[in-house]
Amino acid sequence: MPTNSLITLAGYSKEKLMYLIAMAQEFERHPNRKILEGRIVATLFFEPSTRTRLSFETAANRLGAKVIGFSDPKVTSGTKGEILKDTIMMVSNYADLIVMRHFLEGAALYASEVSPVPIINAGDGANQHPSQTMLDLYTIYQSQGTLENLEIHLVGDLKYGRTVHSLLSAMRHFNPCFHFIAPDELAMPEPYKKYCTANGIRFTEHKDFNSDTISGADILYMTRVQKERFSDLMEYEQVKDAYLLKGDMLSKARPNMKILHPLPRVNEIEYCIDDTPYAYYFQQARNGLYARQALICDALGITLEDIRNDKTILK
């Protein structure tokens, strides 16, 4: 049954993305309101999370909603054999909106097809992570003043990193030039490269990672090697430290360049970089709150006009 679910941003227009950015800006100005008073948001996390779950829950709480859910599927009746459809049907009896992270690609789409309430995909396997992409777009816009004509360097695990996959399709409206920097084992998969070609998205590919390869970047998007997606841990061991961003590699960086990382960081960015003006990943994680407030409201049918006219702001 059709609901206002968010499974991927791939079909969102430029206008819709800018509209959601404007909504997030409103929430950055005034994050504490009661606009969702009386609503219940469920967070179902079948995979571990720190930022996504906590920022969705903070987003709902700061807007006056109540939150139910679980962060560990081992404490649910899934361990007794309950199937995903039944879990979704049960939770939709209790909540107005379901935020779900699942280890299976396509699980969020499936949930949206059976659920009577909207589903927000909080990550499905190595596939998509649209709420991360929304906060990434917001962060890029905030740090660069535009989303247009940017040089975006994606570094690390481009094979399993769902955040970079989501970002490609969302940026297609803004004439980006992507630079894929990864070892062969973690290279951007062919279907995503074909998607770029079909949609006129420019890209280059590199294996070298040094001050020269990143000197033209407006955005340097670092990623963690996704250990949990490897079937062969020996293969993971061989690539896990593939690319570490060191402080001295920033000597030729553009003044406006910002380093993003969806986090968690394992061994991708030297800690000394945290204190440079290039580091933007903690602000990026903070922006997750405002972007997710926008996505929750949009899924529940609350408009930008509703938010601008909202009289429930708490000072």
Ligand code: CP
């Ligand atoms: N960026 C992100 O998805 O972080 P978590 O896995 O901690 O939610």
